Amino acid sequence: MAAGLSDSAAGQDKTVTLDHVKERVATIENMPQMGRGTVAICVVDIGTREVLVARNAHRIYAPASVLKVVTTAAALAKLGPDYRYTTTLQTAGKLEEGVLKGALVLEGSGDPTMGSWRFASEGFPPMTAWAQAAAKAVTDAGIRRIEGDLYIDASIFGDQIIPNDWAWDDIGNYYGAGAAGVNLHENLYHVDFQIPERQGDLTRIADIRPKQAGIRFHNRVTAGPPRSGDQAYIYAAPYTDVAVIRGTLPADAGKYTIKGGIMDPPLFTARTLADALKSAGVEVTGKATATFQTPRKPEGERTTVWTHQSPKLGDITYWLNKHSVNLYAEAFAKTLAVETDRPGTTEQGTRAVLDILGDLGVDTTGMILADGSGLSRRNAVSPRQVVDVLEKMALHPTYDVYLNSFPLAGVDDDPGGLSRVGVNTPAADNLRAKSGFISHARSYAGYVVDQSGRQLAFCMIANEFPSAGGGAIRNAFRELMVDLAHLKAE
Template sequence: MRIPYFQIVSFLLVTTLTQAQTLNQKLQTAFNHLQQDSQCRYASISLTVLDATTGEQVFAANPNMGLAPASTLKTVTSITAFNLLGADYHFQTQFGYSGTIDAGGTLNGDVIIKGGGDPTLGSWHYPTTKENIVLTQLITALQQSGIKQINGRVIGDDSIFDTQSIPDGWIWQDLGNYYGAGASGLCWRENIFDIKYETGAVGSPVKVLRTSPAMPYFDFKSEVITSAAGSGDKSYAYLPIGNKSMYIRGAYAIDKAKKSITVALPDPAFDAAWRLTDTLKRLGITVSHDPESTVTLAAKAEQAPVISKTLTIISSPELSKIIYWLNKESINLYAEQLLKTIALKAGKPVSTKMGVETLQNFWKVRGIDTHTLNLYDGSGLAPADRITTNTIAHILQTAVNQPWYPVFFESLPLYNNMHMKSGTIADVVAYAGYQTHSGRKLCFSAIINNYNGSTTAVRQKLFKVLDELK
């Protein structure tokens, strides 16, 4: 017997509604259980789940509560950058000189590396951006121009960005460490380097053996104490602006195998200029003066000269590849560079504040209340950032039908067998991403603030809630 068409449609509709109700009920039960857990007694918890195709709300608990998102904010920054810059966007670094070259091949002027905001210059993440590759390109360009010696300086010019490298709201303890590396118009080696330790007996000082790469223009002062086995790395680097003395404070476990920490480079433009100067001298190309940067010149009330002759342009990998590593390794620097770049592309004064404003305005036009995007940065490192899970989920949903969505989806790490970006700062655990449930593609944002006890334990408890989406 042939079943009437309307009965088939009715059956499918009822089946879909039943599945949705079942998922909603399961999520509600799991969410309630999490809220009642002793670790979350005083916590603020929010979860929003949407149909990734239609934007229909599947589940919501406290969806409009403003919470610190930690690194899940990077999904918002990434999607905004894809929209405003384009997946094929390339940063460009200009290399050239001021002055003139005489008949003997002496440049009477300065060699200038003028940054374009590229976060990948000197980075190890891409075959074409590694430090030795970039330095070879620069040296080859100089040699092809006929320059045999330089009566002047090598200058790292980062003036395309403003002078405030650190966003308002970042805490002092973070700033000297790799994840607190500030933005720069001229980045170099992701604005970080390694300090190698030598531990002693428990309670004795930890010595600085060396750095990688060598940092001869820094004086390192270790106040780190060797701590008991199992206590981990609790050492932090501190570098006052304009001071060549880097202090390292805290404790480092006697049993840690790596015996090194990664710290922030406060003036990457200077380091880029220093590396090129050092390489040139080792190749027999003399440079008469010490390297400079926009920062060191400003201390002398000078500005970087304008490039009169461009020798080469170094292009970054396309934006889609940058965002891949931004999210895979949660690189705060990349997010902050993108935030300033969208302000630059919009023709606004370049600053973190203007980047936030550009981001807010983009989403305001698309129906998102800017009060749900109360932000201080693009990476989520600022503890004062506030955003709602409803807003994150809706921004995730807008990405699904974009041509760059597959690349963005692949940039999200795999946690708990789910493609999602994690976020963790003090007393914050968060996740945002996508999951397919019974053939239905979902997007979600989950945030917990102010939990107590073990981060690992509360993360596993949140995973139990998100397991209902599988």
């Protein structure tokens, strides 16, 4: 492990000066792994608003998933931590002697958590239990036969579920799953592989969970070098029926599972609900289908037979930042569009985020937002702007919820990615930071209290370094964050 990531107990007594921090920044900038890339850093004392460290702080760079702290700040500020998504199951037609003469409609609100496993311990049903609960509500309403379609109304977010300029090798994978007006199981499926021992040989798809009906999978994944990790990518566009999987998986693994993004979440939801209705003894004579345009909604008097509410937005924010869930962030952006009387699109969502930040007093001049999650390479923000967001949120009524969503350093049971950072140092159970990583970009942003009791807000971004340098830059940034916890005013 690199020095500084898990220091000895003696590290508790180490004192770091501001000059040392600035020297560390210069060292990172001149690392051979940086190549011709750029480092940008801003550190501010929240109490005095004094800028302690600034390097390229006002220039804009691709922030990767650090952008999530911007999106979640806007969502908490506008919607509040108690906001919930509401999805309703409605009849559109007359019910006569157990027969619904019309459609059964599931009207979505853009809830990204519906059927997710993350909230099961809090009483929110995962996918199968969710579908069973919906089907039970139908039978409890006295419906045994539906003479019409099962309709999934996903019109709230329109039909463009993927932002305009996401990379082709991201779309189709779980982290590239788009946010629809109706989402289920985080729009996730797993592909299980059997891997041959000889490098170069073709792997075999053993299973797909949950089943993706109507999708043809073309497997081009071969056995790669031992311990080479997941180098396989799913190539699939929204609403298509073909997915091509390319790349390699480690030959010594035997078995390996990768994650895919469901290509048509509303249709997948329709089929899942149709299966649950069939199991519950409800016959549907029409189709399981979806709509994205308001004028196409089925006609008829609506009666709500079941309502599903999401966890609170504050609880969703916790997992969004702890596990960097792109789907949640994209849904937040589109929700902000809807809640500010705009169409529920990514473009309008990013405009809403900028407006909300402006209302908070953040200078958004030159900030470019292409999505809510940071997956787009076209996003561009400055470290100073990110720190400005952190400063404003430190004074906001939702700060405790916001702060708690950041991964916590040096704590084993924290679900974020910093549990091994700063162990046995002042950073442990103190430093909170959201990380970011996309091709040729690494970043961190967060809070730490230094040895003088000052609360610091910081953001550090590296862009355009060679691909092989990512690990070294990540470790260097982690060492720098630990140094901030050791920092003492002179």
